[in-house]
Amino acid sequence: MIILPGGGRVLVVTCRDISSLVVDRLCDQARGQNTTVTCFYFDFAARKEQSATAMLGSLLKQIVSGMEAIPEDISRAFQEQKKAIGGRGPLLIYIVKMLQTITSSQRTFVSIDALDECVTVHRVKILDSLKQILEKSPGTRVFITGRPHIRAEMEKRFGGKVISVPLCPNEEDIIRYILVRLRG
Numbered sequence: 001m002i003i004l005p006g007g008g009r010v011l012v013v014t015c016r017d018i019s020s021l022v023v024d025r026l027c028d029q030a031r032g033q034n035t036t037v038t039c040f041y042f043d044f045a046a047r048k049e050q051s052a053t054a055m056l057g058s059l060l061k062q063i064v065s066g067m068e069a070i071p072e073d074i075s076r077a078f079q080e081q082k083k084a085i086g087g088r089g090p091l092l093i094y095i096v097k098m099l100q101t102i103t104s105s106q107r108t109f110v111s112i113d114a115l116d117e118c119v120t121v122h123r124v125k126i127l128d129s130l131k132q133i134l135e136k137s138p139g140t141r142v143f144i145t146g147r148p149h150i151r152a153e154m155e156k157r158f159g160g161k162v163i164s165v166p167l168c169p170n171e172e173d174i175i176r177y178i179l180v181r182l183r184g
Helices: 019-030 052-065 072-083 092-103 120-136 148-161 171-183
Strands: 010-013 035-041 107-113 140-145 162-165
Touching: 019 035, 019 107, 019 140, 035 052, 052 092, 052 107, 052 120, 072 092, 092 120, 120 140, 120 148, 148 162
Parallel strands: 010 140, 010 162, 035 107, 107 140
Antiparallel strands: none
């Protein structure tokens, strides 16, 4: 079992396919509580579409869709952006502010899978945005999976708040995986 650390810390796991298990577990534990669970899965094939704005906007949409009533300032921000040419969505800075507002008043878990597959320029913006959100939202916990090479980037942005858990499959896990794939 993985326990998400307290105090605005960030947990980084260097293994794939664990995020869905974590999200399922968190959703089970969050039932009936004032707790929100959000997730985003990066995909190498969709790198161009997965910007910081799109990713954080997706998290915001997940949170808002679970609310009984949309806060007035969030509704107003979306209405203002609709009036802009082409009806563009909110800018990253406004999405971050909205996430700060919402997550500061409720416990929130954010799971991000395969952050290493995000384009570097977007990854930097995402990490900076998450840092801003965590500074205003002490009840928010972030769980990230990715390959080991992003660990230094995470530690640079979050300092001593990163707990890294390297997970590697053992030989038995690999054999079981291959056998399942060969049968299916």
